[in-house]
Amino acid sequence: MATGKIxxxxxxxPNSGKTxxxxxxxxxxQKVGNFPGVTVDKKIGSCTLPDGRQLEILDLPGSYSIYAKSKDEQxxxxxxTNPEDADYPDxxxxIADASNLKRNxxxxxxxxxxxxxxxxxxxxMDLAERMGKKIDAxxxxxxxxxxxVAINARKGEGINDLKTILAxxxxxxxxxxxxVTELAGPKYGKLINQGPEPQYLRLHQLLSSGEISAGEARSIQTRDTTLRYGKINKIVARAEKPTQRKGLKLYTDKIDAILTHRLWGYLIFIFIMFLIFQAIFSWASWPM
Structure with missing residues (x-):
């Protein structure tokens, strides 16, 4: 850390409340620039810990997975996956959206x-509780x-608790x-266990260097994601306790209530079928 900051x-x-x-x-x-070689915003800021030490904060682009599918994720x-990178963090x-825990x-x-x-x-966490989910941290x-640590980034709640942990x-x-030894298979299993680096880091370094073929890389990604979600689903089933909803009426619930109504549901269905009929037999004849 050349600057002496953490x-x-x-x-x-994306949309987890990171920004x-x-x-x-x-x-x-804070200041805004670009990451080298790409037109992706790079936001860096600083803050002070309770003990007076300085943090350098880097807001990385939103990402769903380490297996990149976009410029931001890349x-x-x-x-x-590169400890030598100038932006590699200490x-x-x-940041995880507690109302959609499995995906995060x-x-x-x-x-x-x-x-x-x-x-x-x-x-x-407040939204999760309103949706009837209590998270056991x-x-x-x-x-x-x-x-x-539980936070509410929009209201600024839990920020001091986070700073205490970072201190x-x-x-x-x-x-x-x-x-991931078995995941990599006998062909790459030995390679990812060479050296002091974690297996998963070595695996991704092999993937990024092209030493693993595209077909094998897709297979590894699929199995890796499937196995991780299998474990995550079991953890969330234990950590997410169902509770009573607290006054939250989701817009999808409102739509369902109308579309499945004993009267309005049938009328809406008939109206939609009428529009489809008109589109096929009447409106389609206009251009002809």
Whole structure:
């Protein structure tokens, strides 16, 4: 760390509240540029810990998985799988939408296996509770081996708790969430176990270097994602406790109530069928 600051990167799925957390942490102490070689915004800011130390905060682009499918995700993958990268963080904060936990935890399981010190920030806990979901953070902490803190990035709640965690030593997960030796197969199993780097980091370095063919890479990605979701589903089933909804009426519920109504449902169905009939037999004849 040439600047003497602790470099912290924020990562999470799109619309998980990552940028809101970045703004809460940095306030006006931020600047916007571009990541090298791509037209993807690079936002860096700073904040002060309770003990006076400085954090350099990097807001990484939104990403669903380490297996990149877009420019934004490729930026995240390139940084987090290359310890020599100038933006490689000392600590990674994963922001997860607590109201959609399963989808968000895939990325957490992947980055934790890369050997990075990780903190999980559970955002939108209030929305999850209103939807009838109570999250047991202790179970997530035990299963993923990372500190967990509840926040509300929009309202600024839990930010001081997050800073307190970041002020303490944060260590990398000791055991991998998923042992990828079998996943890599006998052909690459030995390669990913060579050297001190975590297996998952070595696997992604082989993938990015092209040493693994495109067909084999797709097969590894599919099996990796499937196995991770299998474990994540079991964890979420334990960590997510159903409770009574608290006054939240989702727009889909409102639509369902109308479309399945004993009277209006039939009338809407007849009207839609009428429109389809008109489109086929009347409107389609106009251009002819």
């Amino acid at each position: 470099r912290v990167a924020l990562v999470g799925n 809101s957390l970045f703004n809460q942490l940095t306030g006006l102490n 930026v995240v993958t390139d940084i987090l 600590i990674l904060v994963v 935890l895939l990325l957490l399981s992947q980055v934790a296996d890369l050997g990075l010190p990780v903190v999980l920030a559970l955002n939108m 202790n179970i997530l902490e035990q299963e993923f081996g990372v500190p967990v 303490q030593p944060v260590t990398a997960r000791q055991r991998p969430f998923l042992d």
